[in-house]
Each structure stands twice: as C-alpha cells, then as structure tokens.
Amino acid sequence: MSNFKNINTSAILCFVFLMVFSGINSSKTLATNKVKQKPNIILIYIDDLAYSDVGCYGREFGNSFTETPNIDRLASQGMKFTNAYASAPICSPSRAALLTGKTPARLGFEFVTKYEGDTFSWDDESWKEKYKDFQLSCPPYTTTLVLSENTIAEELVENGYETGMVGKWHVAPHHLHYNGWSLTHGPKQQGFEWAEDTFGAHPYAYTKNDPKQEYEEGEYPEDELTQKAIEYLGMNHEKPFFLFVSHYFVHTPIDDRLDWLIQKYRDKASGDKKIPERVIQYAAFVDRMDHYVGQLLDAIDQNNLTENTLAVFTSDNGGHPAFAFNRPFRGSKWNLYEGGVREPFIVRWPGVVKEGSVCNSPIIQMDLMPTFSEISGNDLPMASDVDGQSILPLLKGKEVEKEDRTFIWHFPYYHPEGEEYGRAIENIGVEDLAIARTKPQSAIRKGNYKLIYFYDDDRSELYDLSKDISESNDLSKERPWDTAKLKLELFNYLNRVNARYPRKNIK
Numbered sequence: 001m002s003n004f005k006n007i008n009t010s011a012i013l014c015f016v017f018l019m020v021f022s023g024i025n026s027s028k029t030l031a032t033n034k035v036k037q038k039p040n041i042i043l044i045y046i047d048d049l050a051y052s053d054v055g056c057y058g059r060e061f062g063n064s065f066t067e068t069p070n071i072d073r074l075a076s077q078g079m080k081f082t083n084a085y086a087s088a089p090i091c092s093p094s095r096a097a098l099l100t101g102k103t104p105a106r107l108g109f110e111f112v113t114k115y116e117g118d119t120f121s122w123d124d125e126s127w128k129e130k131y132k133d134f135q136l137s138c139p140p141y142t143t144t145l146v147l148s149e150n151t152i153a154e155e156l157v158e159n160g161y162e163t164g165m166v167g168k169w170h171v172a173p174h175h176l177h178y179n180g181w182s183l184t185h186g187p188k189q190q191g192f193e194w195a196e197d198t199f200g201a202h203p204y205a206y207t208k209n210d211p212k213q214e215y216e217e218g219e220y221p222e223d224e225l226t227q228k229a230i231e232y233l234g235m236n237h238e239k240p241f242f243l244f245v246s247h248y249f250v251h252t253p254i255d256d257r258l259d260w261l262i263q264k265y266r267d268k269a270s271g272d273k274k275i276p277e278r279v280i281q282y283a284a285f286v287d288r289m290d291h292y293v294g295q296l297l298d299a300i301d302q303n304n305l306t307e308n309t310l311a312v313f314t315s316d317n318g319g320h321p322a323f324a325f326n327r328p329f330r331g332s333k334w335n336l337y338e339g340g341v342r343e344p345f346i347v348r349w350p351g352v353v354k355e356g357s358v359c360n361s362p363i364i365q366m367d368l369m370p371t372f373s374e375i376s377g378n379d380l381p382m383a384s385d386v387d388g389q390s391i392l393p394l395l396k397g398k399e400v401e402k403e404d405r406t407f408i409w410h411f412p413y414y415h416p417e418g419e420e421y422g423r424a425i426e427n428i429g430v431e432d433l434a435i436a437r438t439k440p441q442s443a444i445r446k447g448n449y450k451l452i453y454f455y456d457d458d459r460s461e462l463y464d465l466s467k468d469i470s471e472s473n474d475l476s477k478e479r480p481w482d483t484a485k486l487k488l489e490l491f492n493y494l495n496r497v498n499a500r501y502p503r504k505n506i507k
Contacts, residue, residue: 038160038240038376039349040309042300043368044293045098045244047091047168047251048333050319050326053286054344056080061328065268065275066283070294071346074313077355078348079395083362085445086317089333089340089411089438094316094365095246096171099151099190101369101386105410105442105499107149109142109171116173119143122503131414135456136440136502138413144185145171150383152369153191156242159376164194166228167246179204179248192244194232200225201292202248203255217260226292230299240308242372245296249289252320254281261287279433282323310349310375314365317341321435330430330471334415336443336452337428337471341409353395361400362445364407367391404447408493412440412455412502430470440502444490451476451486455502460487 052058055068056075060082087097092112093104104110120127120140131137153163165187172182180197181187187195199205201223215221229245256262261284269275293313300306318324318340321332331337345363347353366388373382374390382388387408393400415438428436440455448466453459462476462483476483494501 037308040237040240040305041156041161041242041372041375042296042309042311043242043244044296044311044313045095045168045246046289046313046315047246047248048317048320048324049250049286049289049315049344050324050332050339051329051342051344052327053250053319053324057082057344058327063325063327065265066286068286068290068293070290070297071313071344073294074297074311074348075346075356077350078311078346079353079357079359081345081347081359081361081363083360084314084343084345085362085364085407086315086341086343087365088409089317089331089335090415091251091316092170095169096145096149097387098316098365098368099145099153099171100149101152101366101382101388102149103366103387103408103410103497105408105494106385106387106497107142107145108139108498108500109145110139110410110500111141111413113143113170113173114141116143118173131505134414135505136414137505138440138502139500143173144182145190147185147189149190151190152372153187153242153244155191155369155373155378156376157191157193159373159378160239161376162194162237162239162241163192163243164232164241165192165244165246166196166198166232167200167225167244168248169197169246187244196225196228198224198228199248202251203253204248212257215258215260219260220258220288220291223292223295226295229296233299233303233305240376247289247292249292250282250285250319252323254278254285254323255288256281258284258288276433278323279325282320307350310347310352312368313344313346315343318343322433325431325433327431328470331428331436334411335428335436335438336409336411336441338450338465338469339430347395349395354397357397359394361391361394362405362407363391363394364388371395406489406493407445408490409443410494410499411438411442412500414439430472442490442494442499444486444493446486446489449482449486451483451490453487453490462486 052063053066054071056072086094088094088104090112093110096107096109097104157163169181169187172185174180175182201221232243262281265280265283269280318333319326326332326339329339329342331339333340370382370388370390371392374392425434425436441452443452448464450463450465452461460476460483461474463471
C-alpha cells in the first residue's frame with residue numbers, strides 16, 4: 001500500500017513539474033512572439049485634400065458641409081493630429097519627402113515632375129523666355145527621385161517587411177501619358193515588391209469617347225485602385241507588410257458623374273450663396289473618395305487584419321484654391337500659408353494608440369520614415385541627413401518634453417506658371433475660393449511662430465499660430481528680433497543642405 005502511495009506521489013510530482021516547466025516555456029514563447037510581432041502598416045495618401053474637407057476636422061471650425069463618415073470612423077478608433085504638416089505645398093516634392101524623410105530643399109526636388117524632355121537649365125533661351133515677366137528666374141525642374149535615395153519601402157524590406165503600392169507615384173518623369181509610371185524609376189525600383197499602376201475611378205481614367213454612365217442613389221463606380229489594394233490585403237503574406245495606397249482623388253478634374261451625390265450637396269447648400277456649384281461638385285467628389293476609403297477599411301476588418309495593423313491617413317498638400325475653402329487657414333495648395341501645408345493626419349493602431357485621442361503636437365510627414373523604421377524593429381539611428389523624427393512616443397500617448405520643433409519648407413517657384421487658370425490675383429486670402437499668384441518663398445515654423453520669406457522683394461512675414469491660425473496679423477515689424485532670428489535659422493538650414501534659390505532675372 002505504501003509503495004502504491006509513493007508511486008502516485010512521484011507521478012503527481014513529476015506531472016506538476018512538467019506542467020510548470022511547460023507553462024514557463026509556453027509563457028516565454030508567447031512573450032517572445034508578442035515582442036517579435038511587427039504590425040502591418042497601411043498608408044492611405046490622398047491628393048489635394050484640405051484640412052477641413054474631412055468632417056471631423058471641419059466641424060472644429062464650424063464647417064459641416066463635406067461629409068466623410070468613414071474617415072471620421074477611423075479617427076474615432078485612433079488618434080487625430082491637429083498640427084500635422086505636408087512637407088511641401090505641391091505634389092511631387094511632398095511625396096519625395098514622405099518617401100525619404102528629407103526636406104525638398106535637401107533633395108533639390110521642389111516642384112512637380114515633368115515629362116522626360118522637360119528639363120532645362122538657367123542658360124536655355126526657353127527658360128529665360130518662361131520667366132521673362134517675373135522678377136526672378138526659378139531653378140530648373142527636378143524630374144526624378146534618384147535611385148540612391150533610401151525610401152520607406154527599402155527601409156522596411158531590409159527590416160523584414162513585404163511591400164506593396166498602388167496608385168499615384170509622381171516622383172519620376174511621366175511615361176507615355178501624364179502620371180504614367182517610369183520604367184526605370186518607378187515604385188519597383190524604389191523598394192516596392194508588388195506595385196499596380198492604375199488611375200482607378202478617377203477622371204484621369206476617362207477618355208473622350210467614354211459614355212456617361214448613370215448610377216442609382218447609393219451606387220458608386222468601382223474603383224480599381226481600391227480593389228487592387230483589397231486584393232493585396234487578401235494575399236498570403238508570410239511577413240508583415242507595408243501597403244502604400246496612393247489615391248488620385250481629390251485632384252482635379254472634378255467628376256460630375258454621380259448626379260445623385262451632387263444633388264445631395266445641392267440640397268444641403270440650398271439658400272447659401274457662399275457655396276457655388278463648383279464647391280458642391282467638389283464636396284460630392286470628397287464624399288466619393290471617403291466611400292472608397294471605407295471599402296478599404298472594411299476589407300482590413302474582413303481579412304482579420306485590424307488588430308495588428310497600423311493605419312495612417314493623410315494628404316500630400318492643401319486643397320485646390322478654386323474648390324476647397326481650406327478654412328480656417330489662409331492660402332491653399334501651391335503656397336506656404338497654413339492652407340497649403342496643414343493636413344488631416346489620423347493614425348489607428350489597436351492596443352497602442354488610444355481610441356478617440358487627439359494630439360496637438362506638431363509633426364510633419366517626413367516623420368513617417370523614422371517612425372516606420374523604429375516600429376519595424378530598427379534600433380539603429382536614422383542617417384544624419386534624414387530630417388524627420390520618430391513620433392512613436394506620441395502614438396503611445398507619452399508626454400514628450402516641451403520642445404520647439406523646427407520645420408522648414410522651400411518653394412522657389414511661381415505658380416500658376418502660365419495662363420491655364422486665367423489671370424491669378426495677387427493677394428492670397430482666406431476662404432475666398434480664388435487662385436492667387438504664389439511667388440518664390442520659404443518658411444520656417446519653430447514652436448508657435450512661423451516665418452514666411454518672399455524672395456521677390458526680400459520680405460518676411462511673422463505669425464503667432466497659437467493666436468492667429470489664419471495668419472492675418474503680421475508681427476514682423478512688431479517683433480523684429482524674432483523675425484531676424486527665425487530668418488537666420490531658416491537660411492542657415494537652406495545653405496547647409498545646398499538648397500537651390502531663384503536667381504535675379506537679368507532682362
């Protein structure tokens with residue numbers, strides 16, 4: 001009997017030991033897997049979307065006209081940034097900076113890319129002719145983001161990610177047609193392993209012979225760009241992935257094919273003479289873009305990817321001045337007032353980013369390169385010539401010590417360049433729906449103060465954004481020392497990175 005008891009006791013002790021040992025190893029394995037697990041990253045990049053075009057941003061300033069329920073849903077599930085910036089007031093340099101983490105001034109890439117043959121030098125007669133009516137002659141166009149630049153995609157591939165991209169590239173010369181991907185400097189040459197070139201349902205895809213289709217209320221054209229992105233989500237991914245969804249919406253031309261959606265906004269604007277027909281059609285266009293974003297967000301859920309996916313939503317520059325109010329900011333796409341560079345910026349990352357949170361700390365899209373790099377597990381510091389910095393502490397809701405981050409913008413061009421928009425007015429205003437002539441300019445924001453320098457007349461404007469969000473009260477005369485200090489810091493940076501300046505026009 002005693003032998004039986006002893007056997008059972010030994011067996012029980014052995015069993016307990018095995019269970020405890022197995023549990024410890026199991027806990028270690030789970031902990032290790034959790035540490036090693038990297039999130040998928042999806043970047044949704046919209047074209048020419050103004051800050052207050054997104055419903056949850058517009059309502060901050062009494063603009064409830066444009067409706068974006070799907071983007072608003074994303075914001076409610078994550079963090080909304082209120083002081084987020086694009087790196088440029090125009091498409092190509094903003095995208096080049098996003099991809100590399102470097103300012104357009106450092107890249108020498110400050111304007112939209114052209115066709116391969118549209119390269120000039122200051123000595124070309126055609127270039128002199130182009131700028132003969134201006135005070136200054138602007139730098140020749142940069143057409144290509146060189147392959148030696150390290151992109152977000154290349155960084156993430158090196159850190160164990162699969163990479164995909166669909167939609168607008170626009171950092172290399174147009175191939176065959178406007179915005180056609182370069183065969184030598186396209187996404188696949190810059191780190192994107194899977195890439196699909198499509199305009200989707202944007203009017204760029206239409207031809208003159210396309211018949212106008214009729215759509216019932218609640219019905220939308222299928223957007224191939226969104227569908228390609230959804231296909232990528234459903235693929236068998238052996239590693240975490242980075243997907244860059246780069247829309248052509250809401251860039252002009254504005255589509256007028258969804259009569260039922262346009263009528264919705266006509267009814268909403270009824271009696272308000274401040275809202276012209278072109279703004280009504282633009283609002284419907286933004287609403288349609290939101291629908292496609294919603295389809296993508298639904299697909300993330302349906303593929304059970306939500307819990308381990310970091311989703312970022314933002315846009316490349318401010319809204320088009322003829323269609324977007326850009327309220328409450330002054331200016332628009334093409335210039336360096338807040339309306340040209342302040343953007344909606346939303347991040348959802350379940351378990352890390354607090355739902356429904358708001359961050360007022362200033363950030364800039366160049367921060368995405370070092371942020372994604374850190375998230376992907378790279379413990380090494382970024383290269384010394386990267387201008388962005390990781391915002392991972394902000395995403396985690398950590399209090400960051402008060403610091404006056406410095407942002408630099410550089411746009412040494414006139415725009416509009418020609419008469420394609422008619423004669424541009426001279427004064428850049430607020431909510432005026434007018435196309436104003438942008439002149440060569442650079443800007444710096446440090447803390448709450450922002451200085452804009454105008455090359456034409458060697459003039460600076462200074463604004464306190466904490467009190468004057470519409471940049472209507474120039475403090476340069478009232479605060480000459482602050483003006484001089486910021487101007488010096490601006491040009492110290494521009495000179496350090498060998499920025500290209502406009503030249504005096506000798507007529």
